[in-house]
Structure formats: C-alpha cells, structure tokens
Amino acid sequence: MLETLPVVHSHPDPRHKPAIAQKHELRFWLNGKPVVEKNPDPNESLIHFVRRKGYTGTKLGCSEGCGCGSCTVVVESFDYATQKVVTNSVNSCLAPACSVDGKHVITIEGLGNAKKPHIVQTVIADAHGSQCGFCTPGIAMSLYAAMKKNPHADEHAIEDAFDGGI
Numbered sequence: 001m002l003e004t005l006p007v008v009h010s011h012p013d014p015r016h017k018p019a020i021a022q023k024h025e026l027r028f029w030l031n032g033k034p035v036v037e038k039n040p041d042p043n044e045s046l047i048h049f050v051r052r053k054g055y056t057g058t059k060l061g062c063s064e065g066c067g068c069g070s071c072t073v074v075v076e077s078f079d080y081a082t083q084k085v086v087t088n089s090v091n092s093c094l095a096p097a098c099s100v101d102g103k104h105v106i107t108i109e110g111l112g113n114a115k116k117p118h119i120v121q122t123v124i125a126d127a128h129g130s131q132c133g134f135c136t137p138g139i140a141m142s143l144y145a146a147m148k149k150n151p152h153a154d155e156h157a158i159e160d161a162f163d164g165g166i
C-alpha cells in the first residue's frame with residue numbers, strides 16, 4: 001500500500017530559494033510556502049520557529065533530541081552531487097531554524113489532516129499505531145521520510161526509522 005507514496009504536495013524545487021536572499025534573512029519553504037524571516041535569531045530552534053508560525057502540530061517533548069521524537073519534521077534539500085532531492089527526518093528541537101535556509105521543511109500540517117490524511121497517517125490510524133497521540137505527528141513524519149527514502153523499505157528498516165521515537 002505504501003509503495004505508491006504520494007508526494008505531499010507539489011513542493012518547490014529546493015534548488016531555488018523563494019527569492020534572492022538578502023543579508024540577515026532566512027529564506028526557506030515551509031509546507032510548500034515561502035518563508036522570509038528578517039534578522040532571524042541564530043539561537044532559535046526549528047521547532048520554536050515553526051510553532052511560532054502557527055504549525056503547532058509539531059510537539060516539544062524531551063527537548064533533548066535524543067528521546068521522544070515528537071518534534072520530528074521532514075527537511076528536503078537538493079544534493080548537487082547526485083542532482084536529486086534528499087529527504088531526511090530531523091529532530092527540530094535540536095536543529096537551529098537557520099540551518100534550513102534554502103531548504104523545504106514539512107511539518108505534520110503539510111503532510112495531511114483529519115479530512116484529507118496522507119497515506120502514512122491513514123496507515124498509522126488503521127493499525128492503531130497511536131498511543132496518547134502526543135508523539136504521533138513525529139512518528140508520521142519519520143515514516144514519511146523513511147518511505148520517501150526507500151518505498152520498498154522492509155519492516156526492519158521502518159523500525160530503524162523509528163529509533164529516535166518513544
């Protein structure tokens with residue numbers, strides 16, 4: 001069922017920033033929309049940034065990047081060596097917001113919602129894969145990244161993708 005993983009949406013080409021970056025500006029794509037932040041705080045973490053922008057589906061749990069995975073988002077970037085888009089799951093509690101300059105960040109809101117869930121959300125719900133629900137957005141993002149990397153990932157590979165989660 002996951003072999004035909006749909007693209008979240010027609011995400012922008014990560015080779016192109018929303019516009020020519022100016023000094024002291026952070027520019028990236030967030031759920032397919034351009035974001036421009038003037039004078040970004042170099043100490044602000046990505047989770048605080050996305051939550052401040054209203055994407056509160058990404059949760060802050062342990063805040064240590066090594067325990068709960070509830071803060072997981074997906075970051076897409078362009079690998080010039082292979083000329084391909086690279087998809088990674090990232091613990092947004094550890095990543096500085098400035099580290100995603102020129103990249104595409106996908107949060108759980110960009111994946112899908114109750115009315116129009118992404119297939120990975122449907123699979124998690126159908127398999128009763130949620131516990132209290134707090135970390136479920138992170139689980140969904142980890143699964144999405146794993147399946148984007150390898151649409152034919154076996155059970156073991158998917159389990160590995162959940163290593164950073166509770």
Ligand code: FES
Pocket residue numbers: 059060061062063064065066067068069070071072091092093094
């Ligand atoms: S909040 Fe727990 S890993 Fe980031």
